[in-house]
Amino acid sequence: MRKPTVTKRHLPTSPFKAPTTPPCERFAVGNRVTHDVYGLGRVTGIEDGIAVLVDFGSQQVRITSPYTKMTNL
Secondary structure, three states: OOOOOOOOOOOOOOOOOOOOOOOOOOOOOOOEEEEOOOEEEEEEEEEOOOEEEEEOOOOEEEEEOOOOOEEEO
16 A cells, blocks of 8 residues: 655745646657657557556557656657
8 A cells, every 4th residue: 555645835934945846748649758768659649637658669658647757859
């Protein structure tokens, strides 16, 4: 069983900057992408906000959100 992710509250009086969440990357069918594990591929399908189907040549992989290891080219 996975533990729930706990985010700490940022105090407005803190001298440190508030942590920012990076924007979720958007993909479209036909986009060329690169993945840290699988390499270069092309998006073949999209499940809105849930997952992206990518063809890496030797295999098709369903990559779920957040897409931390994948970027658009």
